[in-house]
Amino acid sequence: MACLYASTNRSKMLAIMKKILLPTIAVLALAACEDPYNRSGVGFTGIDGEPRSISDVPGAVGVLPPATNVPAELAVLPAIQVTTDATDPEKIARVAIDNGGRSDTNAVVLTGSDTNMFLSTVAVNGTLFGVLQTENSSTKVDNSVGARFGQNAEQFTGCLPAGDVYRKGSSQRSSGFAVALNCS
Structure with a gap:
């Protein structure tokens, strides 16, 4: 009878441990996956993953103070x-x-670091473009800047790129870049 009582207590104890330990382990494992103070996502930045500043964008062409939100300013x-x-x-x-x-x-x-760039939106015949350019047509930057602009158009403008990146310049350096945008 004592063995039956001990195995009943053991199974009750295991059931209680499962009810307490399994959820605790799950919560701790999930908490380890993400920083609880990272508040990005819908409700915090408007678009899931939208950077809070230009410095959050990998390969960004410029550096602004951390409080600047380029899509909101634009x-x-x-x-x-x-x-x-x-x-x-x-x-x-x-x-x-x-x-x-x-x-x-x-x-x-x-x-x-080298030159200021200007980001604007231009609607040509109803098609919206994100435009990134230097202060004047004589100042030129490497075409890799335009490629990074196209890859990160959503982070810069808040809209998806809707086509190729076009440039104004030579095959090596250009003074401006444009990409059609889909903001719907």
């Missing part, structure tokens, strides 16, 4: 409206680059 600025007779996507993108903002009233200034 959203405040109105898109520059332009029309053209051109139908070729490359020519339309060129019109966007030519009309992109180059001041703090119509563009977000990205401060870089």
Whole structure:
């Protein structure tokens, strides 16, 4: 009878331990996966994974103070409206680059180590473009800047890239880059 009583107590004890230990182990394992103070995601930044600043974007072309949120700053600025007779996507993108903002009233200034870049949105014939360019057409940057801009267009603009990145310049260096955006 004592053996039966001991095995009953043992099985009750195992059941209680399972009810307490398994959820505790699961919570601890999940807590180890993520930083509890990382508040990114819907409800905190608006778009899941949206960077809080330009320094959060890998390969960013500029460095801004940590409190700056480039997509939010860009959203405040109105898109520059332009029309053209051109139908070729490359020519339309060129019109966007030519009309992109180059001041703090119509563009977000990205401060870089070598040169300042200006990020703006330009709507050409109703197609919205993200435009990244230097202060003037004579200042040129390496074309890898345009490639990084295209890869990170969503982090810079809050919109998905909807096509290729076009440039204004040579095969090595350019003064401006444009990518069509899908903000829906």
